[in-house]
Amino acid sequence: MRVPLSWLRQYCDPPLSAREIADRLDLTGTEVSRVERVGVGDPDGFVVGRVELVAPHPNADRLSVCVVDDGSGSPRTIVCGAPNVAAGQTVAVALPGALMPNGEPLAEATLRGITSSGMILAEDEVGIGEDHAGIMVLGDGAQPGAPLAEHLPIADDVLDLEIAPNRPDCLAVYGVAREVHAATGAPLGVDPTTYDAEPSGEDSAEQHASVKIADPDVCLRFTARVFEDVKVGPSPLWLKACLTAAGQRPISNVVDITNYVMLLCGQPLHAFDLDRVRGASIVVRKAHDGEKMTTLDGVERTFQSPTALVCDAEGPSGIGGIMGGAVSEVSGSTTRVLMEAATWVGTNILSSSSLLGLRTEASTRFEKQLHPDLAMAAQRLAARLLVEVCGARLVPGAIDAYPAPVEPLLVPLRPERVGRLLGVQIPQEEIVAILEQLGFELSGVESGDLLFAVPSWRSADVQREADLIEEVGRIHGLDRLPITLPERPLAVGRLTPAQALRRGIEDVMRDRGLSEVVAYSFTSPGTLERLRLGGEEPVALANPLSEDQSVMRPLLLPGLLDAARHNAARGRPDAWLFESAHVYAPGGGERTDGAGPRGATPAVERHHLAALLPGDGPSGWRTAPSPTDFYACKALLEAVLNAAGVEARVEPEQQSFLHPGRSAAAVANDGSRLGWLGEVHPEVAAEWDLEAATAFELDVDLLAELAPGPAPYRDVPSYPADVQDIAVVVPEETQAAEVESAVREGGGELLDTVRVFDVYHGEQVGEGKRSLALRLEFRAPDRTLTDEEVAALRDRIEARLAAIGGQLRA
């Protein structure tokens, strides 16, 4: 909403600068996005002049040489190109040196041999309108030499306001004046809709037209007045100037009046050429599906229910509350006008305007729900202007279809509640004074409660005690609130165990030199195809920005691959990356009661941790880079499991996007699958322009469920361990984990630790076999083990190994 300050000051004029007014509005809830300077650079140098003589230019057909009285006593010569210049006119003159709207000073110019000392102005030259067909002719009463700014708003400040959706009353100059009044205490001028025009004639509006609301669920009130002898033409300068400064193009006096009334009091109006309203009868109803009409902007539009249409005897003549129709548009030949001021159901306007893809000044106001009282108020102001500006005759009476008049609203306020909510006690007299300044009326006191009548222009927004308290708080001044902290000394924040676990494992990743990335939760179906993921359909977005961001990711890997490619292309091929975030699967979420938006079942969200290790990984000045391979990846995953305190084994498993022989699953001791690890399939890596990479991804929610509580104390061993190294030859396909568990079975409780420390392939172990070296530590809590005891355990281990095809090497 653009509010020209000169217009605002007609209704509330505090002794403050534009910036100061903007600041007060800003703090009290009317956001000012900027203060704009419009019009000429400086009003000095612009004066009223009178044309004394006009003579044709000797050397140019289209130019005139004018002698202009500028009040200085010595008339000046001005060359003018306008066809309408004539002696006796009172005109607007820019003197040489005057700062024009573009910031440039006006220079004396010699035009075909005659020096012009100044310029007679057209509307567009001072930013009042768009007309450049001729010069402006000012009304009588302006004295030559008087500053032009006293007669025309040639320079103004415009407040550009961001009006909150609950304040349609502030989409109006007078509404903003009310706010300035409450925020500054400066007096408020009389409501411009107070006085009505004098009707004349013996007829009545009902004799000229009829109005019926067929669907009261889309239209609360429809008022209409009839005007005859209307002279349609350009608007007077003051009206053009107001509209132009507020950002509206002047069109014709009748249309300009409807816009002026809307901008001043917030109620959109529509003027019909009554002679083009077929049957002179209006019916307001919902559209039939597929119904068509051409709107004022020349576009043929198709409607569907429940969009509201204003129809005449033969069909649609306008879209209710959004835009009029071409069929009944006011034109230069119009003499009879039917003025509509209606109240539409806001939610229906909002959905209709989005359905039509058509938002207008009218719809942005109606969609916020205007009060029906405003319709008749706007008729009064419009009538005065039509009579004054267009010489119209107001036909007596008004047509008023208002099926269910709205009752005034009373809201109780307990004064002590103000202090309880805001944290500062405000005296009752001040509470009442603030609310009265805002237009609320104290209509009574009931057992200590103050009963306030809500003014019509605030009815959509203020309905409860809390709403009244907000009004008191903002005008009293939020800057005057004390600064306190909640009095709850025992409220101490902490992380949940799952959150603490997440942070712990993220720290492990960081400590190992990995960089954390944050990728979008979205991915594309194409990306999932490149990972060769079949199976379950991902969660699809209803309204995606692009195909690239059209589904929710079912795993973290694609984001890491994208990030690795991005960095590899920028000279960082060995950036080891991880992400800790949610992944998404369709349906079956915790809420199955259909409580999601539009009855949707929420997606299943799990928290995952994934790492991608391309290239050689990070290195330091004394640590060589360690090439990525299955074991580096597994070591990292084990570090995570270790930090979580969860024991798990690694079992072979195929994944479409992993190398078939170098992929595995991490399985917890209770058999639940925690995630996958392995070498990214070379073809997948190539899709992302990566040489080679390994990766893993774990379900952290599951990890948190399995994580044990605090570790129980075990006695510090006081007897020495017997350490033995063994080498086992096993078939190539036998997993180290299998070997380890066979060793553990054989060793029993006295086998304290088992660790694989070497793998050997070679001739000595034979084709299709490999040798694993293990370090075993035997220990008893209560004695030193004898050689015989340990030898017996070794025999049992050997037997278990033999059962899985293993053989001890000498």
Add this chain to the structure above:
Amino acid sequence: MEVQEPPVYVIVPGKCYRRDSDATHTPMFHQVEGLAVDEDITLADLKGVLLEFARAIFGREREIRLRSSYFPFTEPSVEVDVSCFACGGSGTLADGSRDPLCKGSGWIEILGAGMVDPNLYGFVADKGYDPERVQGFAFGMGIERIAMLRHGVPDLRMFFDNDLRFLEQFG
């Protein structure tokens, strides 16, 4: 509030989505939201908590101001500005030029907040939230937006490019 009886004091970071993409909007971003509901929480308490927050993030010398605003879920609603840390709140830089960060106003908008709208308690009345008895505040702020202000990052989308040359600056 659906699962816990009052009082409740929580701080909730999380991902948010919106259909928008330019230098100051990404389709996914992060918010931190806070909620304190108890018997005696006031708007003045909100002011105190947010002042502590602003000073922790932007420096001990910072002040905040509350501007009246509108959100459908709070009443009263406020927008919160922090005094500009580039110009110290004067709007003018040391060389006399207009501070581009706060556009000369001396204040930077950082978050929206307010007192929980009493209607909201109606949805969790079965957990003991009676608007006659409990009241509280809520606030929400964009993490990337705060980080952009604090570190002078020019484009919100950079947070999601995952370029190491960017990430390592804040490691």
